[in-house]
Structures are given as structure tokens and as C-alpha cells.
Amino acid sequence: MTAETTKMSGGTAIVDALIRNGVDTVFGIPGVQLDPLFDAFHHAKNRIRVVHNRHEQGAGYMALGYAQATGRVGTCVVVPGPGLLNAAAAISTGYSLNSQMLCIVGQIPSHLIGKGTGQLHELPDQLAIAEGLTKWAKRMDAPDDVPGAMAEAFRQLNTGRRRPVEVEMALDIMKAESDVSPVDPPHDYDVLQPDPDRIEEVAKLLGEAENPLIFAGGGAIDAGGPLLTLAEMLEAPVVMSRSALGAVDSRNPLALTPPHGHKLWKDADVVLGVGTRLVPMIPAWGTDNCLKQVRIDVDTEEITRSSTPDLALEADAAVSLAALCDAVPSHNRKRSDRTEEMTALKADLQAEFDKLDPQMPILRAIRDTLPEDGIFVEELTQPGYVARLAFPVYQPRTFINPGYQGTLGYACPTAMGAKIGMPDRKVLAISGDGGFMFNVQELATAAQHGIDVVLVVFNDGAYGNVKRFQQQLFDGREIAVDLQNPDFMKLADAFGVQGFRVNSPLELQRAIGEGFDTPGPTLIEYPLGEVPDPWHLIFQGRVRG
Structure with a gap:
């Protein structure tokens, strides 16, 4: 339904459309091509929350976590060029997970798009890049384009196969004002019916x-x-x-x-x-x-x-x-x-799973401490691989994974987005030391915004799974897999977050409990040595045909 026409800037029209479509939170980083949009967010700060963070990839993952935990649209806002490219890993992860992610991207001045004049953050064809990453993408070339474009964006996000979409707007269009006729969303979106x-x-x-x-x-x-x-x-x-x-x-x-x-x-x-x-x-x-x-x-x-x-x-x-x-x-x-x-059958397989020690005792410690409706975010780390097979899950949208993209570094910011979307739930994420350092800067975001997440880092001083495969496939030869890590407890202290170093499942369980009971983020380091290989339970062979 179209609302009464009113004069709006492009940025204000975007914010108005977000609010009309039920968006209550956006994740992102301001920049010169987004200044008018962020000013519009400021004017609407009682109706929409802006969670600013430290890297566009983190913003994308926060939108992903919000969407995966809630089943609603998660929204990130990034500058053009490197901002979109930085967010691309999160967008592609969302694509693999059928996630309802909306990415709003700035653009260079509209009269210079496609001219190749070397403008700040210019890409040869940003819209084409976005189209290759998403279900649907659209550039809005005037403020009065916004209602129709945003209505279509939300239709794409809520119908058919639900995957990320992108909309973009140039800086000068965000500033410009014109008559805009806002569009309210439909009461219900069409659902594809079976024959x-x-x-x-x-x-x-x-x-x-x-x-x-x-x-x-x-x-x-x-x-x-x-x-x-x-x-x-x-x-x-x-x-x-x-x-x-x-x-x-x-x-x-x-x-x-x-x-x-x-x-x-x-x-x-x-x-x-x-x-x-x-x-x-x-x-x-x-x-x-x-x-x-x-x-x-x-x-x-x-x-x-x-x-x-x-x-x-x-x-x-x-x-x-x-x-x-x-x-x-x-x-x-x-x-x-x-x-x-x-x-x-379950008992027989559980006996096989239990041979994966310490992974299974670690997962039991997590499951015993995490409430039934708590949200568990797994990443590509040794306990994470086993969790996909043997971690008990009691409710939908409480086990979040990176899909077929297998993106290292996604768990920490994704858990933060999940917590913001579901503030009454306990949220815990696991990472390896290699993956965790991809987005370690988001500890500052968690501390600044008081996001109550528990982050468990399994530290084996290596890209452990790659190291294992190199050893197995290349006669024990290794290259580029060992890591020099910071002291994670000093790191936690530097970011102003609670930190624990644990050495057993029982200590882990106690530290998780402390983390859940204490406001703000908690970082738990668990030093981990060589662990049993789970891959025979993941890659299983032909049994018929």
C-alpha cells in the first residue's frame, strides 16, 4: 500500500523503507559515501538501532547471525568498493545458507559511475559484482526510486529461495530531495503452493x-x-x-x-x-x-x-x-x-562418536551448560566438525553453521548478530585460533556495545586441519600451517572483556557458566593438542548402486 507522498532525501527514504519493513537493527561502518544515510539513521535512532563495528566483513556476519537466529531480515550497510568486497565473504556465506540478508551499499557520484575516473572506492562495475553474489541487486538512481526498489528487495527476501539481496545508491542521490511515495509491505507474502x-x-x-x-x-x-x-x-x-x-x-x-x-x-x-x-x-x-x-x-x-x-x-x-x-x-x-x-542405531553411532576424545567431552560440556533454547555457532575447528554429527540440538535456529562456504572467522561476529537478534537467549560460539584471528577486532565491538556472547577459542597453534591433511597426503611434509598467536588472556584484558584459560571439559563448563552469568562478552581459550580424525564419519562411501 502506498502512503502519502512527502519530500525526502534518498537516505531518509531508505531508512523509512527499512522501518516500514520491520528492520529494527542495522550493522555497519559509516564512510563518506554513506554520510547522508547515517544522518538519516541519526534522526530515526529511536526506531532503528545502528551497531557500528570494526570491519565490513564483521558487519556482514553480524547481519548473517541476526538473520539465521531470528528468521528475519538481517541488514548491513557498507561503503562502495572495498566495503562491498570486504562484506563479500559474509554475503557468500549467507547465499550458501539461504539467509535473508540485505546489504545496503554506497556508490561514487552518480554522474561518474562507469566512467573509470579513479574515484574513491570506485569499482569497474559494482552492481555486476553484487549481482554475482546475491539473489537480486538494484541501484537506486533517485530518491523516488527507493520505495519500489526496497519493496522488491523485501519481496525477494521473503519469497522463493531466500538469499541475500543488495541495493545501492550514490552519495549525491542520498543527499538529494524529491517527492517520495513510501510503500508499506504487504500483510503476507505469497507462498508457493504445491500442485x-x-x-x-x-x-x-x-x-x-x-x-x-x-x-x-x-x-x-x-x-x-x-x-x-x-x-x-x-x-x-x-x-x-x-x-x-x-x-x-x-x-x-x-x-x-x-x-x-x-x-x-x-x-x-x-x-x-x-x-x-x-x-x-x-x-x-x-x-x-x-x-x-x-x-x-x-x-x-x-x-x-x-x-x-x-x-x-x-x-x-x-x-x-x-x-x-x-x-x-x-x-x-x-x-x-x-x-x-x-x-x-543411535547408541551404536554414539559409541563411535565417543572415540573422538576430547571433542565429545568438550561438546558435552557445552551442551550441558547451554540452555535448550541457547544458540550454538560452530566454525571450522575440530570440535566443530564433530558437532555437526553429534551435538544435540533441541530447537530450530539454535545451531548456526557457515554452510558450504566454510568461512573461517565468521563465528565471533555471527554470534554477536545472533545475540542482538535474540537478546533473551544465551549465545556461544566456537572457533579455532586460526579462524578466530580473522575477525578478532570485533571483540572491541562486543565490548563497546555490551554484547553478551561467550567465545571459545581452541588453540593448537596452527591451521590444524590443513596441517593434518598435509601430513596425511604429502608424506608428513608441512608448509605455512604453524601460527604465532597472541596471549589470548592478555588480549581479552586489552579489549576489556572477561577471559578464562581452561584445560579440561570441566573447567570449560565452569567458565561458560561464569560467562553466561556475567554481563558483556567472555573469551575462553582452550589449548588443544592433536585430536582424533573425524573424517571417516563425514565422508562416507558408496553403499548401493
Whole structure:
């Protein structure tokens, strides 16, 4: 709905559109090409919070954490050129996670765009770069372009496959004033509905299956209710990728992770993939003519990217699953209760997981201290790899990971964004010493804004996983993997944050408790030596076909 026309600057129009679309927080760093926009933020400071930080990459990750924890749009604001490029790692991580990230970027003076005159922060074609990183990108060339462009940006963020979008505006347009007709968002965005006839076909195939198996990916994270109902109806285990953990409570006998799924793959006759690429399952675990595949995905291209399914629903996951719950009973065969079988499978795999010591005791210490609704942010570090397989997750959006980008350095600022988005939750992030130093400067941001996060750094003095692979693959030869780190306790003190050095899971548990009980950020260092290799449980081979 269009509101009454009023005179606004470009910057004011952007802020007005953000507020109308429910944005309450933005993360970013001011700069000359953003000055009019930040002045507009100042005038709206009672309605929208600006969290300024120390690097554009950190701002992007904070927006990512906000979006992943809340399921709402996370917004970052960066200068053009190097600002956008610095934020690109976070944007690409958001792209891999189907994250609702909005990146607002400045631009050089509008009459010089594309001229190559060497303006401050000029890129040859910034919009093209943004288009390559995002679902949708748009430059706003006049203040009255803002309502329509921002309405489309939020439509893109709230429909179809939800991925980052970018909007940009030149400095002079941010200053300029003209008549603007603001646009209020719709009450609800369109949801892609499944074809009723195809629902019946899928329901019949699932209902008649002897041994159905469900795989849930990030596209199912907000569809846990109907997902579990269908699973229980079919007696079908639900194998959750790291991006789906928490869609079904880990304590449910049917809730599994990929190592469990690998054990069941060879005997399944119908596999239902919900919001997942089914990778590595299809290419690595194998298929044959006895295995029927069904896919539910809002992204038409994704459905056939790794294989061609027997049946597919090109629709929203939650809506499709709810429709299947209504349709399956008329086709459903009687199956035995699988509680005992799945409990035994979990126990067998837990025995394998428990061989990964100290990773498993460390993860138990974290889980025992983190409340059920607490948010856990994992990074590419040895306990993090194991967490994807064996960390119990009880609620959706409480296990945040870097997706297939595997971006080092993302955990600290991502956890900060998650905490700001969910201020009543406890938030804990883990990093290795190598990754943590990528964005160590954001400790200053956490201290300045009083962001209550607990950051655990596992310090092995190396890019530990790279070191392991070099040793294994190149006859023990190593290069460029050992690190000289600061004294992390002195570093914590220098930033004005609480710090602990611990040497056991019990000490870790106590330090986490202290961190949760103390206002402000807490940094915990855990020196870590060589640990068991988890990769045999992550990369698993062909079992059929």
C-alpha cells in the first residue's frame, strides 16, 4: 500500500523503507559515501538501532547471525568498493545458507559511475559484482526510486529461495530531495503452493513405501511441525543436515544426522528430500533402480541439480509437508514402530562418536551448560566438525553453521548478530585460533556495545586441519600451517572483556557458566593438542548402486 507522498532525501527514504519493513537493527561502518544515510539513521535512532563495528566483513556476519537466529531480515550497510568486497565473504556465506540478508551499499557520484575516473572506492562495475553474489541487486538512481526498489528487495527476501539481496545508491542521490511515495509491505507474502494432483502422487508413493527415509536440509528448518508429523506417520527417520539441526528435537528417536542416514541408505526404498541438495547422498552413497527419490524444494533448479527425482513438489516445504500429512493416511500401509531400532542405531553411532576424545567431552560440556533454547555457532575447528554429527540440538535456529562456504572467522561476529537478534537467549560460539584471528577486532565491538556472547577459542597453534591433511597426503611434509598467536588472556584484558584459560571439559563448563552469568562478552581459550580424525564419519562411501 502506498502512503502519502512527502519530500525526502534518498537516505531518509531508505531508512523509512527499512522501518516500514520491520528492520529494527542495522550493522555497519559509516564512510563518506554513506554520510547522508547515517544522518538519516541519526534522526530515526529511536526506531532503528545502528551497531557500528570494526570491519565490513564483521558487519556482514553480524547481519548473517541476526538473520539465521531470528528468521528475519538481517541488514548491513557498507561503503562502495572495498566495503562491498570486504562484506563479500559474509554475503557468500549467507547465499550458501539461504539467509535473508540485505546489504545496503554506497556508490561514487552518480554522474561518474562507469566512467573509470579513479574515484574513491570506485569499482569497474559494482552492481555486476553484487549481482554475482546475491539473489537480486538494484541501484537506486533517485530518491523516488527507493520505495519500489526496497519493496522488491523485501519481496525477494521473503519469497522463493531466500538469499541475500543488495541495493545501492550514490552519495549525491542520498543527499538529494524529491517527492517520495513510501510503500508499506504487504500483510503476507505469497507462498508457493504445491500442485494438488502431485501431492496425491507423492502421498501414494510414500504411503506404499516399505522403508521410507526423509532427509531434511536448511529449507526445512522452519517446517519442523509437519515434518515430524509426517515422519511419525510413515515411521520414517529424519536425517538432518547441519543446516536443519533442530527442525526435529535430537532427542526424538527418529531424529538423526548423516552418519545414521548412511547406515540406513542401502535399505531405503523411497527417499524424501525436503529443502536439501541430497549431497553427498546421491553422488557419494549411490543409487539404484530400487530407490525412488522424491524432492520438495522451492527452487526449481535445485530439484534436478544433482539427480532427476521420480517425483517432485516445487513448493514451500511447510505447506507441502502439511498437505502430505493430510493426503498420506488414505495410502499409508501399516509399519512397525521403529523406536527401539533407532535407539539402538543411535547408541551404536554414539559409541563411535565417543572415540573422538576430547571433542565429545568438550561438546558435552557445552551442551550441558547451554540452555535448550541457547544458540550454538560452530566454525571450522575440530570440535566443530564433530558437532555437526553429534551435538544435540533441541530447537530450530539454535545451531548456526557457515554452510558450504566454510568461512573461517565468521563465528565471533555471527554470534554477536545472533545475540542482538535474540537478546533473551544465551549465545556461544566456537572457533579455532586460526579462524578466530580473522575477525578478532570485533571483540572491541562486543565490548563497546555490551554484547553478551561467550567465545571459545581452541588453540593448537596452527591451521590444524590443513596441517593434518598435509601430513596425511604429502608424506608428513608441512608448509605455512604453524601460527604465532597472541596471549589470548592478555588480549581479552586489552579489549576489556572477561577471559578464562581452561584445560579440561570441566573447567570449560565452569567458565561458560561464569560467562553466561556475567554481563558483556567472555573469551575462553582452550589449548588443544592433536585430536582424533573425524573424517571417516563425514565422508562416507558408496553403499548401493
